[in-house]
Amino acid sequence: MRARRWSVAAGALGLVLVASGCGGGGGGGGDNAQVEVFSWWTGGGEEAGLNALIERFETDNPEIGFVNAAVAGGSGSNAQAVLEGRLQSQDPPDSFQGHAGAELQDYIEAGYLSPLDDFFTEQGLHEALPDQLVEQITYDGSVYSVPVNIHRSNVMWYNPSVLEEAGIDAPPETPEDLVAALETVAEETDAIPMAVGAQWTVDHLLESVLLGSLGTDAYNALWEPGADWDTPEVTEALTTFEQIMEHTQEESAAEDWQEAARRVADGEAAFNIMGDWAAGYFDELGAVAGEDYDWAASPGTEGTYMWLSDSFTLPVGAPNEEAALTWLELVGSQEGQDIFNPLKGSIPAREDADPANYADSPYLESALAEWQAGPQLAGSFWHGVTVGNRWKNDVDTAVGLYLGDGDLEALQDALVTAARAE
C-alpha cells in the first residue's frame, strides 16, 4: 500500500518535471531548424496578414519550421507583459513584434536587441525606406527593427451627409476651421460634433491637434528630451484642444474607438479623429467610402504623415539567429510587405510597393499614393514612436486628470514636467 503511494507520488513529480521541461524549452533548437516569432496579431486582418506571411515563409524555406508565438489581448499589452518575462529570464523568441521607434528604447537600453545596421545595408533598406523614417527609428546611430507596415494616426473621418445637413461644404483644413465646423454641427444638427472614446482616444486626438496647431517641425521638437512645453504656442494648441473637447459626447469614457468610429459611419456623429485602422473597421461594418464616411488629414496636418509602424526585431541571444534573419528578410522585402499589408489594412513602409495590390480599398489606394509622394514625417507619441513608455504614461495620466477636472493649466504644467523629467 505504502509502496504504491510512493510510486504515485514519484510519477506525479515526474510529470511535473516533464511539463515544466517542455514549458521552458519551447524556444529550443539552436540549429536554425525552426524560427519562433512573437507577436500580438491574433485576430482580424492582422492575423490574416501574418498567416499569409507564414505561408510564404514556409514555401520559401521548407527546412525551417515556423513557430507562431502570438499572445492575444489588450492590443499588445498582454503580449508585452509575457515578452518582458521571457527577455528577463534570457529566453527570448527568435524575433518579436514591436512598435518601431522609442517604444523599443527600453529594450535597447537593457541590451535585449541586436543592432540591424549590417542587415539594413545588405537588404538595401536604407534606399527602400524613406530617409526620414530611418532617421526617426535610429537610436544612438543604429537601427534595431525592420518596419513592415505604416499606419497613419492623423486622419479625420467624417460623415458627408451630416456635414451637408450642417451646411459645411468642405472638411475643415485648419484647427480653427474645425472648431468653427464643430460649432456649426452642434447648432444645425442633432449629431455629436466630435466622437471620441475612452481616455487613450483622447490622447490620440491630442497628438493630432498638437501637430495641426504647431506644425511638423515644432511637433517633432516637442519630443526631444528636455523640450520646452511652456510656450504660448503650446498653450494655444491646448486651448484649441479644449474647444474641440467641448463638442465631444458625454458618454465617451464608456466607449472605445470602434464605437466612436461607428457613430460617424452611422451618421450619429460628424467627425472622429482616429488612426487609419478605422478604414478596415468601416469595411467590416459595410460602410461605403465617400457616402457613409469620408476622410481627410486631420486639420492643419495636410502633407504630413503622422506615422506608426509595426516592426520585427532580432533579440540578443536569439536561439536561431540565421533563421530569424531569414524571417526579417521576408518582412523587409517588397514581396513580403505587399503580401502582408493589403490584408492587415495598412501600407508598406517601403516606397517601392506596387499600388495594384491596394486598389481594392479606396482608403489604402489614396494613402499609398500620399506615402509614395514623399510626405513630411512626424512620429505618433501615443503609439510609441517618439517617446518611451514612461513619458507616454505621464502624458496619458495628465490627460486623464484633465478629463476629470477640466483644468487646462494643470494639464500644461503636467506636460511641461513630463518633458523635463526625461
Added chain:
Amino acid sequence: MSTAPNRTGAVADGGPGRAPARAARPAPTPARRALRRARTWLPGLLLVSPSILLIGVFVYGMIGWNTNLALSDKHAPIQEGEFVGLANFIALWQEARWPAAVGNAVVFTVVFVGGALFLGWLLGLLLDKGIRGEPVFRTLFLAPMAVSFIATGVVWRWLMNPAPAERATGLNALFVRFNLDFLVNDWWTAPDFGMAAMALPAIWQLAGYIMALFLAGFRGVPEELREAARVDGCSEWGVYRHVVMPQLRPVLLSAVIILGHMSLKVFDLIIAIAGQQIIADVPAVYMWAMVFEVRDPAKGATIASYLLFAVALFVIPYLVWTVRKERSEGR
C-alpha cells in the same frame, strides 16, 4: 503547551494495557527520553515543513523582496538600485495620480462593503423569517458568486452606460422608458463619486454570499433564546435587535474582512468596466501600469507595499481578536 502532547504520546507509545509491564523496566536514559519526546513532535513537523518552507519562500520571502525593491531606486529593470529609504513611499503622495487613486479606492470600499453588508443582512433576515420557497431564493441570490468579476464587469458596463436621455442605453434607457428621466445619470464616469456606481456590480455579486453568512449566523442562534425573549414580552424586532444581532458579531467581522480585502485589491472589475482610465483609477490598476507598461519595479513595489499594508489593517485586528478569543475560551 508541551505537557499535553507528551501525555498523549506516552499513551500511544505504551498503550494503557501495558502500563504495568513498563513499570518493571529500568528508568530510560536521557537520550532515550529525548528520542521518545522527538517522536511526539517530529512527524508533525516533517508533515508541515514543506508548506512552511513554501510559504516562507513564496509568501514571506516575496514580501521581503518586494519591500527591499520598494526601498530602492531601481526605477528601470536594468538599474542596480541603491537603498533610498522611504523616498518612494513619500514621492507617491506628491503626485496627482496616487491620491486620486486612493480616494477612488476609499469611495469604492465604503460603498461596496457597506452596500454588500446591508443587502446581505437584509436578504438573510428575510430568508430567516421563513419565506416560502426559501431554497430557491437562496440559490438565486448566491448564483452571482459563480460569475467572475470580468463577466460581471462586461455586463454592467453595458447596463451602466452613461449616455444622456436622447441616446440612452442600458439602465438609463430603462429609466427613460418609465419616464424617470431624473434618474438618468453618469454612473461611473461622474468625476467625484463615480466609484460609488462602480461598486454596484460588486455589491450585486457579493451580497448573496454575505446573505449566506448571515443566514448561517441567524440559524446558529438557539430557538430557546428567542423563545425566552418572547416570553419576556419582547417584540419580534426586539428579539433580533437585542438577542440575535449581538451574537452575529463574529459573522459581521468575517464579512467585513472578506469584503474589505477584496475591495482594496480590486482590479479585474475596474479593467472590465473602465479599462485603464484615470477616472476609475485604483491602486491595483496603477501598480499594473507601473510594472508592465512603464517598467518601473521600485514604484510598482511601493504601491504593492501600500496595498499589503492596507489589507493588513483589515486582517491583523481580526487575527488578534481571534487569538484572544480562543485564549479566553481556553482552547
